[in-house]
Amino acid sequence: MKSLYAGDLPTATPQVIAATADSLPEQAGALQRARAFAEPLLATQSLDTGENVLQHADAVAAILRTIGGSEAMQAASYLVYACDHLNKPHEIIAKAFGDNFADLALETTKLVRLQRMARLAQQSASHSSSAAPMAQTAAAQTESVRKMLLAFSKDLRVVMLRLASRLQTLRHFAATKLPVPPGLASEALQVFAPLANRLGIWEIKWEMEDLSFRFLEPNTYKQVAKLLDEKRTEREASVDRLRQQLADELVAQGVHATVQGRPKHIYSIVKKMRGKSLGFEQVYDIRALRIVVPTVPDCYAALSLVHTRFTPITEEFDDYIARPKPNGYQSLHTVVRDAGSQPIEVQIRTQAMHDHAEHGVAAHWAYKEAGAKGYGGSVTAAGEYDAKIAVLRQLLAWERDLSGAHASDGQGMFDDRIYVLTPDAAIVELPQGATAVDFAYSVHTNLGHRCRGAKVDGAMVPLNTPLKNGQTVEVTAVKEGGPSRDWLNPELGYLVSHRARAKVRAWFNALAMGETMAKGREAVEKLLQREGKTAIKLDDLASQLGFHNADALFEVVGKDEFSLRNIELLLRPPEPAGTQDDYMPLKKPRGVSGGKGGVLVVGIDSLMTQLAKCCKPAPPDLISGFVTRGKGVSVHRSDCSNLRNMVQRSGDRLIEVEWGAPGGKDGNVYPVDVAVEALDRQGLLRDISEVFAKEKMNVIGVQTQSVKGTAWMTFTVEVAESGRLTRVLKIVNELSGVRSARRR
Incomplete structure (x- = not known):
């Protein structure tokens, strides 16, 4: 049976590469055209790191090519940096390369700008006299990671471009020996390297860790490098010889296995020394081998062969297959010495155990989704959709890794939020403890109203079940309907999001x-x-x-x-249409004998007159008379609209009239209407009535109406002459809340 050597295998394609392989349309000569398009824009420009933009884009394209990125993806690296130098980048790039390239370039550019602004803000804070509190720095990194996660969820291709760009930035500082901004190196080590690890892009992960550590702790880096008595190339050659020997012996024993060997990188050595409080001489896995076999019995068969071939260090053996770690990790760990007494760490596991160890829970899900199609040294999900789901879950696992790192310091990075997936492989951000109902309202208000059930990772659950990071949520909805009042009961736990609660209340x-x-x-x-x-x-x-x-x-x-x-x-007004000429008698004080009345008809004596109710004239108003049928002369104010209408129909019946005794000396009083508009308040009617009482004006009628805080009042008062009424209305206008007071 032939053994599969790591050297014989093609380089495993990272899942993110597989998930985005067909996302950009392949165009003839796309890479050359993109570079030619960007060169005049970028050739003389520099990044804030001091690196030439065109050279940076060239290097990013080369890194993408190394990790298996398509030619179209490499072309996109040039278009991203061209965006900053175009007036209408989306329109121009879409016209030359298509909407797909334009969308990717714009989405990546947005994230680059956000990260650049955050980095500049951090630098300015570090240069200020008062250093920024650690809580503010952690909060800034939290927000940066959150924006990265959401940007990645919109377009997975952004992940590859950002990882390649950050690695090239570190290479630039290593080559030029310029001082590195601390924020840039620490972000690469704490955020980008774990991301590359989760996505299985090992080349970027290892190099990024070593470069970042070299910039952050140069003295420690040099010290560990000096302690390594072999150069890296020599160590790699030594490990490869051991791998070859072990692979040959496994073949001889009939064990079908993949044998991988790699030396420990400097950062991983320091990390282990610090994590386990070990001295350099106690770190046994400076050289390490990994054996991946099909079944658990094969694991123990391989272990027996290793212990036979090499000298085991008994106290360094751990059986995590029989006793898995709390996080589900399984593997056989042993340390042996070769013929030269050099220690070698050997890990033996099945493919499923390996994927779980390398990718965590996300890879475990992806492994199940891939099913019978299996794995050829890396996770290969069944179809583009499954690949995207697997990568999104790895992104969520990356976020949880960062959250756990901060939680160990007593401050959770994402304690207040979770991220779940839709059936269409989109990430939805929700508050901690959110339910499927919160999820439905976050997707669309109408979906929330019609939500009647939910599946989480394919299993039906109650609607008030709290969701967890990385779960896929599918909502069952009716065609028509609305929410339940129970959802607003906090004790039942259906809703956590304030936004969803507001929508239900609305x-x-x-x-x-x-x-x-x-x-x-x-x-x-x-x-x-x-x-x-x-x-x-x-x-x-x-x-x-x-x-x-x-x-x-x-x-x-x-x-x-x-x-x-x-x-x-x-x-049904008191004064129906067509009765403008109704009689309105004059009211006289007691002891005054009736005479001819208050109005005289010019040139005619003893003619019956009456005041019109429509305009209620009073001295010294200008008045006119209109001869009615059977009721004498109807007296109107000269500006009365009803009078104008009647004159238009029968102008020959208009006659001249005048007041009988000037200044109200005849003792007559006349009813007039006063309209008041005011802001409704307590005591308003009382205050207005007191004004009329103080001015000795008799109020014979009041109508009030209040709508939406505004009061409309109509007072009917008796006056001897209208001039005095004008002075009283001026006083009413000065009352609190009164907007207008006028005679009708």
Whole structure:
């Protein structure tokens, strides 16, 4: 049986490469065209790190090519940096390369700008006299990671471009020996390297860790490098010889296995020394081998062969297959010495154990999703959709890794939020403890209203089940319907998101408003039917009553805030149409004998006169007379609109009249109407009435109406002459809340 050597295998394609392989359309000569397009824009430009932009883009494209990125993806690296130098980048790039390239370039550029601004803010804070608190620094990194995660979820290709760009930035500082901004190196070590690790892009992960550590702790880096008695190339050659020997012996024993060997990188050595408080001489896995076999029995068969071939160090053996770690990790660990007494760490595991160890829970899910198609040295999900789901879950696992790192310091990085997946492989951000109902409202308000059930990772769950990071949520909805009032009960735990709660409340408020308006409409329509006025347009009726539209009228009527009596008064006014000439007798004080009345008809003696109710004239108003049929002369104010209408029809009946005794010396008093508009308040009617009382004006009638905080009042007062009324209205206008007071 032939053994599979690591050297014989093609380089395993990282999952993110597989998930984005067909996302950009391959175009003939796309890479050359993209570089030619960007060169005149970038050749003379520099990044804030001091590196030439075109050289940076060239290097990013080369890194993408190394990790298996397509030619189209390499072309995108040039277009990203061209965006900053174009007036309408999306339009121009889309015209030259298509919308797909334009979308990727714009999305990546947005993230680059956000990270650049965050880095500059951190640098300015570090240069200020008062250093920024650690909490602020952690909060800034939290927000940066959050934006990265959401940007990656929109377009997975952004991940590759950002990883390659950050690695090239570190290479630039290593080559130029320029001082590295501390924030840039620490972010690469704490954020980008774990991301590359989660996505299985080992080349970037290892190099990024070593370069970042070299910049952050140069003395420690040099010390460990010096302690390594072999150069890296020599160590790699030594490990490769051991791998070859072990692989040959496994073949001889009939064990089908993949044998991988690699020396420990400097950062991983330091990390282990610090994590286990070991001295350099106690780190046994400076040289390490990994054996991956099909089954668990094969693991123990391989272990037996290793212990036979090499000298085991008994106290360094651990069986994590029989006793898995709390996080589910399984493997056989042993340390042996070769013929030269050099220690070698050997790990033996199955493929499923290996994927779980390398990618955590995300890879475990991806392994199940891939099913019978299996793995050829790396996770290969069944189809583009499964690959995308697997990568998104790895991104979420990366976020949890960072959260756990901060939680160990007593401050959770993402304690207040979780990220779950839709069936279409999109990430949805929710508050901690959110349920499927919160998820539904986050996707779309209408979906939330119609939500009736949910599946989490394919299993039906109650709607108030708290969701966890990385779960895939599918909502079952009815075609029509609304939320349940139980969802607003905090004790039942259906809703955590304030946004979702507000949407549910808004739905019930709208429902209650609809019922209120229906009640108001029914009452108004019944009144119109009773009065025989069904032909009236409802919007016109509302406008006459001071409302913007009929719905506003129905609302206040339905809430019992507006009396139907007001509508009746409008429909049946005290002065029906066509009775403008009704008689209005003059009121005289006691002891005054009746004479000819207060009005004289010029040139005619002893002719009956009467004051019109429509305009209620009073001295010294300019007046005119109109001869009526059987009721003498009707006296109107000269500016009365009814008088103008009657004159247009019968102009020959207009006659000249005048007041009998000037200045009210005849003892007559005249009723006039005063209209007051004011901000409704307690005591308003009392205050206005007191003004009339102090001015010795008799109030013989009052009508009031209040709508939405505004009061309309009509006072009927008796005056001897209208000039005095003008002075009284001026006093009323000065009262608190009064907007206008005028004679009608």
